[in-house]
Amino acid sequence: MANCESCPTSNNCKSKEDCQIENNPHNKIKKVFAVMSGKGGVGKSTVSVLLAKTFCQKGYKVGILVADITGPSIPRLLNVNGQKVGSSEYGLLPVETEQGIKVMSLNLLMPDEEQPVIWRGPIISTVVKQFWKDVYWGELDYLIVDMPPGTADVALTVMQSIPINGMVMVTTPQDMVSMIVAKAINMAKTLNVPLIGVIENMSYILCPKCGEKIKMFEDNGLNDFLQRMDLELLAELPMCREVAALPGSKDWDDPFVLKIFEDTADKMSKFVSA
Numbered sequence: 001m002a003n004c005e006s007c008p009t010s011n012n013c014k015s016k017e018d019c020q021i022e023n024n025p026h027n028k029i030k031k032v033f034a035v036m037s038g039k040g041g042v043g044k045s046t047v048s049v050l051l052a053k054t055f056c057q058k059g060y061k062v063g064i065l066v067a068d069i070t071g072p073s074i075p076r077l078l079n080v081n082g083q084k085v086g087s088s089e090y091g092l093l094p095v096e097t098e099q100g101i102k103v104m105s106l107n108l109l110m111p112d113e114e115q116p117v118i119w120r121g122p123i124i125s126t127v128v129k130q131f132w133k134d135v136y137w138g139e140l141d142y143l144i145v146d147m148p149p150g151t152a153d154v155a156l157t158v159m160q161s162i163p164i165n166g167m168v169m170v171t172t173p174q175d176m177v178s179m180i181v182a183k184a185i186n187m188a189k190t191l192n193v194p195l196i197g198v199i200e201n202m203s204y205i206l207c208p209k210c211g212e213k214i215k216m217f218e219d220n221g222l223n224d225f226l227q228r229m230d231l232e233l234l235a236e237l238p239m240c241r242e243v244a245a246l247p248g249s250k251d252w253d254d255p256f257v258l259k260i261f262e263d264t265a266d267k268m269s270k271f272v273s274a
Helices: 044-057 121-133 153-161 175-190 222-229 241-248 255-273
Strands: 028-037 062-066 086-088 091-093 102-104 139-146 166-171 195-206 213-215 233-238
Touching: 028 044, 028 153, 028 175, 028 255, 044 062, 044 139, 044 166, 044 195, 044 241, 044 255, 062 121, 121 153, 153 175, 166 175, 166 255, 175 195, 175 222, 195 222, 195 255, 233 241, 233 255, 241 255
Parallel strands: 028 139, 028 166, 062 102, 062 139, 166 195, 195 233
Antiparallel strands: 086 091, 195 213
16 A cells, blocks of 8 residues: 555544555645445435535535546536646645635546546546545545445446545435445445435425425335444434435525535534544
């Protein structure tokens, strides 16, 4: 392993001789969170952005590393899709949002964001490694890794090449999705990646007249699933246009959703500080 001093997990590392992680010695990243899902389309990238914005609003220095190479939606969610990555003597310079969130995504290196990335797994895995070790992130309190969906080789590369302090799983209230996210959870456990908990997206709708929570699936077995996986439910997010609109907005204009993410961010901070 290169440059253990700059590694966020150096204090808890038990296999420095066998470690595959290479760090940029110029970076000072305190903690790394990963946001993962068993399949695409569950709101993983939206959750990643809203967590980053929450930490930023709390006064922390935050970055987002987009490891979802073939489906990078975060630059557009953060309204930086028209910008390009810079360079310095210490490495590539991530794009920065108006709020100060640093972002590195392959789309910020492409001449056309609609051009598909037709690469095989080994090349994509190499790019993910470079986003960690060849990017000059500088000083960050939290780096959030937007994982690729599923349990294929790129997810394996992230877990083996980036020192993750805690991982959050995003799911939706459907039995089939629970089965799929269980695969991702078991993958993380197998690779000794610390799991913080689960965020259930599109969990319910709010009645526009009375504010009552209406569950989309009354008995989806979530509690049994969490107990079986030995995980905490960090948050239940409503299915509403406010959640979809928040990633691209400059300010939080929905106190209800803000409170959900503030509570979730606090739980994540406590987990990695314990």
